[in-house]
Amino acid sequence: MNALSRMIEAVRPGGLILDLQVIRPNPWVELNGRVVAEIDGEALFRCADAATAAVEARVTAGDLVEEAVDDHDARKHYTDGAELVEDFAESKRRIPTELVPVVAAIEESLAVGEHCRLRRLRVPGQRLVETQA
């Protein structure tokens, strides 16, 4: 994954990379605190799996040091269901076909919630310099 290599190169020795990824289970559509639909996130999860594997490989190689992991839920808010459906039109995540008209008909504000994992990774160069000094 060349993007990861380029970003590691961009960070100064001792600097940080924060890696934010979606994690299973599936995201959901939330209306007034109630779940009204589950979203198929598998395609995005597969991308996240590949990204996680790439980061793991760099941790194993000693290019990055994992300092902390935080799992949390994130929500993106929409004015109404039509706005949400439009936003998902080109997304890797998919609203089940039979639920698209149901969600699109919602005229209240709603949100998509998803489980996320934030990893704090340090580029270890500075520590090595400090040790040598």
Add this chain to the structure above:
Amino acid sequence: MGCGEGRLTEGIAAEAAFVLAFDPDAEAVEQGRKALSAELADRVSFRVASAEQLEITPSSFDLVVFSWSL
């Protein structure tokens, strides 16, 4: 990296001296540019590019954030 429509950019910019926010999606980057509050605008440079396309000086950033994007 992968700033999209700037969902995280505003919060990062509030804590940073300078932010380079980039994404290959030109429409999303334009939305991010418009959404950024005026008082933070001079701290953020938006680019339409992927990580592979971007020219970045090595060791020039304290922090990189992958926004659901790696």
